[in-house]
Amino acid sequence: MAxxxxxxxxxxxxSRTRRWAAVALVAVILSAGLLAAGISWFPDDxxxxxxxxxxxxxxxxxxxxxxxxxxxxxxxxxxxxxETIGWSSAKLADARDHxxxxxxxxxxxxxxxxxxxxWGELDKRYQNxxxxxxxxxxxxxxxxxxxxxxxxxxxxxxxxxxxxPLTPAERQATVFDLLTARSGVxxxxxxxxxxxxxxxxxxxxxxxGSFWFYNNWDFNALGTIYERASGKGIFEAFREEIxxxxxxxxxxxxxxxxxxxxxxVHPAYRFRMSPLDLARIGLLYLRKGVWQGRQIVPAAWIDQxxxxxxxxxxxxxxxGYGFMWWVxxxxxxxxxxxxxxxxxxxxxxxxxxxxxxADEKDRRVSTKKIRxxxxxxxxxxxxxxxxxxxxxxxxxxxTAAAGAHGILPxxxxxxxxxxxxxxxx
Numbered sequence: 001m002a003x004x005x006x007x008x009x010x011x012x013x014x015s016r017t018r019r020w021a022a023v024a025l026v027a028v029i030l031s032a033g034l035l036a037a038g039i040s041w042f043p044d045d046x047x048x049x050x051x052x053x054x055x056x057x058x059x060x061x062x063x064x065x066x067x068x069x070x071x072x073x074x075x076x077x078x079x080x081x082x083e084t085i086g087w088s089s090a091k092l093a094d095a096r097d098h099x100x101x102x103x104x105x106x107x108x109x110x111x112x113x114x115x116x117x118x119w120g121e122l123d124k125r126y127q128n129x130x131x132x133x134x135x136x137x138x139x140x141x142x143x144x145x146x147x148x149x150x151x152x153x154x155x156x157x158x159x160x161x162x163x164x165p166l167t168p169a170e171r172q173a174t175v176f177d178l179l180t181a182r183s184g185v186x187x188x189x190x191x192x193x194x195x196x197x198x199x200x201x202x203x204x205x206x207x208x209g210s211f212w213f214y215n216n217w218d219f220n221a222l223g224t225i226y227e228r229a230s231g232k233g234i235f236e237a238f239r240e241e242i243x244x245x246x247x248x249x250x251x252x253x254x255x256x257x258x259x260x261x262x263x264x265v266h267p268a269y270r271f272r273m274s275p276l277d278l279a280r281i282g283l284l285y286l287r288k289g290v291w292q293g294r295q296i297v298p299a300a301w302i303d304q305x306x307x308x309x310x311x312x313x314x315x316x317x318x319x320g321y322g323f324m325w326w327v328x329x330x331x332x333x334x335x336x337x338x339x340x341x342x343x344x345x346x347x348x349x350x351x352x353x354x355x356x357x358a359d360e361k362d363r364r365v366s367t368k369k370i371r372x373x374x375x376x377x378x379x380x381x382x383x384x385x386x387x388x389x390x391x392x393x394x395x396x397x398x399t400a401a402a403g404a405h406g407i408l409p410x411x412x413x414x415x416x417x418x419x420x421x422x423x424x425x
Contacts, residue, residue: 057123057249057276061114070113071292074247076276078115085111091380092117099373102365106275108353109377113283125255125272127358129336132271133219137324139226139237141301149229151176160221162187163265173208175225178218179323180309184208189217190261191268193337212310212321219324220266234269245296246284250274275353282344282351306332316371329390339365347391352377
């Protein structure tokens with residue numbers, strides 16, 4: 001009897017195991033069907049997975065000291081609660097929900113070197129599009145400070161040409177002219193949008209230094225000028241002089257590439273970067289080029305390159321143009337097509353990153369929608385020093401390189417053409 005009892009228990013256990021196996025099999029089949037239909041067991045499990053991946057990149061800050069200046073090390077510090085540093089969790093949640101309705105892929109908000117809030121895939125390396133130009137501007141700073149590049153040097157003096165060749169008049173454009181997109185060289189360029197090609201003025205229609213046109217030929221030729229003067233490739237220099245000292249968490253060599261085409265001998269230089277690494281660049285510029293006590297980019301260069309040298313004919317964030325940085329309301333910005341933005345707001349001690357997954361063909365967020373999102377983010381600051389409105393753009397002092405050209409009038413670019421230029425690659 002004892003044997004039969006033990007055998008009956010064994011049969012019961014076996015039956016129970018088989019029932020659970022059947023249930024598990026049904027669950028697997030059902031899950032596969034749901035996934036095939038694009039349905040998840042969880043309301044937003046991709047976000048949960050992304051946040052889990054970035055846990056190692058961001059650590060909570062137990063106690064915030066307002067008098068201390070913070071920098072990230074290998075990891076960013078994040079406020080345990082936004083209220084501890086003067087922000088409203090509820091209003092930030094509203095901004096987060098709003099951003100998802102726009103198609104935003106990632107946002108990072110940094111105050112005084114501490115992450116206030118962040119969402120999206122923070123470790124993903126997104127296409128940065130035309131933000132690349134601001135990165136090259138960073139690299140120029142030390143070369144100019146060392147005297148290896150003179151802003152008044154002409155293309156002719158530097159031996160810069162193209163195929164088909166530049167005209168004698170075009171060769172008189174200076175490095176300063178190229179940095180401010182006023183070269184007057186309207187040669188076809190690589191990595192241009194259709195809008196840029198369509199709006200490009202005729203060759204020799206404006207002398208160097210006299211007319212602002214957002215011109216990929218200028219930006220690509222500056223890459224060639226930089227590499228000849230420095231003896232380094234742009235990407236090698238960026239890794240050594242920017243990514244390494246800033247302890248970027250995700251930057252890899254495969255995130256950079258040259259784009260060559262039939263239009264010009266000067267290639268475009270393309271970057272991918274994660275939101276967290278991009279925020280480090282913003283913080284570097286917020287701190288006038290200083291990182292953990294070390295001067296990475298000359299402070300004088302940052303002041304000069306983020307000054308509006310040109311009136312673009314636009315309003316808001318894009319009212320002026322510096323040395324490959326946009327200057328306008330509340331500070332300055334690196335800007336790329338489809339909604340890529342790095343905002344630096346010195347008076348607020350803020351850096352805000354907004355990225356869109358440009359690998360998704362039709363995904364984009366307009367400047368108007370980004371402005372609305374920023375309004376919600378700034379409204380989440382609860383301390384008395386904050387306000388939800390945008391600080392006005394600085395007075396634009398149109399300048400020219402010493403010894404190169406006379407003082408220029410404001411841009412004569414029609415507003416409609418100026419708007420089309422935001423189709424930048």
